[in-house]
Amino acid sequence: MxxxxxxxxxxxxxxxxxxxxxxxxxxxxxxxxxxxxxxxxxxxxxxxxxxxxxxxxxxxxxxxxxxxxxxxxxxxxxxxxxxxxxxxxxxxxxxxxxxxxxxxxxxVERPAPSPNDLAGTWTVKRSGRPLCSVTLATTPIGDGFALRLANGCDAAITRFAPTAWAIDRGELVLNGARNQVWRFEETEPKTWQRVPASNDPIQMVRP
Structure with missing residues (x-):
């Protein structure tokens, strides 16, 4: 001890x-x-x-x-x-x-992050390749907060078309078109990976 x-x-x-x-x-x-x-x-x-x-x-x-x-x-x-x-x-x-x-x-499990902890600009990557720049705002929208995509995002992101985000049971949740949901868990400081894990992982990385 x-x-x-x-x-x-x-x-x-x-x-x-x-x-x-x-x-x-x-x-x-x-x-x-x-x-x-x-x-x-x-x-x-x-x-x-x-x-x-x-x-x-x-x-x-x-x-x-x-x-x-x-x-x-x-x-x-x-x-x-x-x-x-x-x-x-x-x-x-x-x-x-x-x-x-x-x-x-x-x-000890760390307390879930607050919206202010996660607010800001993130880069969405697939297997290390940048797909899009995403800004998580703290402006309330529905049950979550507003999300903005930068211009020139990869088609994988524009098809998903996320417009809101939230924190649910310690996970970062992006809400997209047609009621699609992407969930991310923190794997290391400033890096969140989409779950369930895949061979072609999508990550959200903060500079």
């Missing part, structure tokens, strides 16, 4: 911050670590105590009976007790907060 950052969050993940578990002893206030360890050191991101004020009293972490993971105060008293419900996913109940979660940042 040590070294890599973990996400600490509420159930809705609308409040979250990062914690890092260390293997060295945590010191009690006013004492060196070796003399007054409450447990192992726990590094909290600065925003943690802003979104979760009760974390101000947490100074260390321990592993107890039945592999319970505990956040403890300077006297070693448990303030939160986590149990592992799935591999790498821990949860702890807290009165007034509901269920709180810990999971490695590396495996």
């Amino acid at each position: 040590t070294g890599a950052p973990w996400e600490f969050s509420n159930a809705d993940r609308d409040r979250r911050c990062t914690v890092t578990f260390r293997a060295d002893a945590a010191a009690k206030p006013g004492l060196p670590a070796a003399a007054g360890a409450a447990g192992m050191r726990l590094d909290l991101e600065r925003s943690c105590t802003e979104v979760f004020p009760f974390l101000r009293d947490v100074v260390a972490w321990t592993l107890g009976d039945n592999d319970f993971l505990r956040f403890v105060d300077a006297r070693g008293r448990p303030l939160l007790e986590f149990s592992e419900v799935e591999h790498g996913l821990y949860e702890a109940p807290k009165q007034g907060e509901g269920i709180l979660f810990l999971q490695p940042v590396a495996v």
Whole structure:
């Protein structure tokens, strides 16, 4: 568990911050670590105590009976007790907060992008060959937002004739003529690929 950052969050993940578990002893206030360890050191991101004020009293972490993971105060008293419900996913109940979660940042699904995140000019490519320049606007249209094609687009794009776009379950959706829909998923930063995958992939790439 040590070294890599973990996400600490509420159930809705609308409040979250990062914690890092260390293997060295945590010191009690006013004492060196070796003399007054409450447990192992726990590094909290600065925003943690802003979104979760009760974390101000947490100074260390321990592993107890039945592999319970505990956040403890300077006297070693448990303030939160986590149990592992799935591999790498821990949860702890807290009165007034509901269920709180810990999971490695590396495996946490990123929140879906917002329209402002995706708005702008993109290049549609097929197997790396540019087909069209597309601008995703934030002007509402129907259930989505307006889309503009540049002049000189490939026939594959003009036949599809997209006029609107939206975000659906983390995917980028283009709505075209005759109720056609193209769906894209993010494969790397600034690159979205049409799904399902094909041997002649179509991608949307941002400069």
